[in-house]
Amino acid sequence: MTHEAEAYIDDSRELRDDDTFCFSCTPDKECFTACCHDLNLVLMPYDIFRLKHRLGITSQEFLDRYTSVHVGQGSGLPVVMLQMEGPYLKCPFLEEGKGCSVYEDRPGACRTYPLARIAARSKDREGVDEFYYLVREPDCQGFNGGRQWSVREWKEHEGIAEYNExxxxxxxxxxxxxxxxxxxxxxxxxxxxxxxxxxxxxxxxxxxxxxxxxxxxxxxxxxxxxxxxxxxxxxxxxxxxxxxxxxxxxxxxxxxxxx
Ligand code: SF4
Ligand code: SF4
Incomplete structure (x- = not known):
């Protein structure tokens, strides 16, 4: 989930719903909330929808206060990114020592980590074909002694389905x-x-x-x-x-x- 997340994608294994991985993110980890700094976090339309409701502000206020807009390489379309703040480039929703202040409405990328979703739509078939890669951030201790999850369990646990839809x-x-x-x-x-x-x-x-x-x-x-x-x-x-x-x-x- 960091600015270099793509570099840490383990694309040696495509994970589908019944495949498993081991991971635990708990407040007792030394790295707790370290991953909520210096992010290149692209916001999807539904992320903004959830966050503006959570904060009780308009979409215009949310965009002005919390985001920067870039031009997508290749697409030329506007890409909205969450703007980090302060000298340590902290996520604006991180409460130091406490954690994520918008946890129930955090963006899809925060929910999905340590997985990265790959989705493709074929012209010949209805629906989307999806699979996941593991993202192994070097400083993330979540892989040390983590509990076992299937991809399906992780998606349910993190409430990812509506974001994917x-x-x-x-x-x-x-x-x-x-x-x-x-x-x-x-x-x-x-x-x-x-x-x-x-x-x-x-x-x-x-x-x-x-x-x-x-x-x-x-x-x-x-x-x-x-x-x-x-x-x-x-x-x-x-x-x-x-x-x-x-x-x-x-x-x-x-x-x-x-x-
Ligand atoms: S275990 Fe990984 S995801 Fe959890 S706080 Fe640490 S760095 Fe972040
Ligand atoms: S929204 Fe929450 S989980 Fe996501 S980076 Fe910010 S503080 Fe961390």
């Missing part, structure tokens, strides 16, 4: 960009992507409260459901961005995707 939805959007062969997007289209995926309160204002013709093209029950349920709104927003940017011309900004 939402990340797969986001993955479909990224895959749609790849499949269209679109190399770069206009600034307006990038803004639309950022708003729909990360700034959900702004998307609500834009789609449900503003003079947006698209709203009237949606069935009444869909508009009702996304008005009343914010998770449904996030799912809708991700699908809507996909449709707008990669499945036809972009009516929102009046521009076709750039080749």
């Amino acid at each position: 939402m990340n797969d939805l986001f993955g479909e959007l990224l895959q749609a960009k790849t499949e269209t062969g679109v190399q770069s997007l206009h600034a307006d289209q990038i803004e639309l992507f950022y708003m729909g995926c990360y700034n959900l309160d702004e998307f609500r204002r834009y789609f449900l409260e503003g003079p947006n013709l698209d709203r009237y093209m949606e069935p009444e029950e869909v508009v009702k459901s996304i008005s009343e349920d914010e998770l449904e709104l996030l799912k809708f927003a991700i699908g809507w961005v996909k449709k707008k940017l990669f499945q036809g011309s972009c009516f929102a900004c009046g521009l076709p995707p750039q080749e």
Whole structure:
């Protein structure tokens, strides 16, 4: 989970649900919370959704206060990262001596460690094929004398399923960009992507409260459901961005995707 996590991925073994590994992360470890510093932690749309609810702030406030935005290498799309703070580059949600202050709503990457999920969608098959690699961070003592887990048990214990489900939805959007062969997007289209995926309160204002013709093209029950349920709104927003940017011309900004 550190800035070099990819370098520590053990890709010699693909772990599926019934495969096992040994790990225990407990407060008595000398390394306790050391891993919550100096992270390059990419936030997914659902991570932001959970954290902004946890903190009781708007998505705009969350993005302004806790994140930095980068341009994805290759994709050219905005990538939102959790901003570390202070001289020791501490995660803003780490309470020294206590642990994670947002534990029940911590990001998917924090839950999944020491596993890294690899998910692929095939054009010919429904659903996602997933497996996991172990990430062996050199300073992590969790592998010393850890209890045995199956991947399935770890996923249940850490509450990973709903994060995976939402990340797969986001993955479909990224895959749609790849499949269209679109190399770069206009600034307006990038803004639309950022708003729909990360700034959900702004998307609500834009789609449900503003003079947006698209709203009237949606069935009444869909508009009702996304008005009343914010998770449904996030799912809708991700699908809507996909449709707008990669499945036809972009009516929102009046521009076709750039080749
Ligand atoms: S055991 Fe590993 S995951 Fe747990 S606190 Fe230590 S470094 Fe972090
Ligand atoms: S969100 Fe919690 S678990 Fe994740 S890095 Fe921050 S303090 Fe650690």
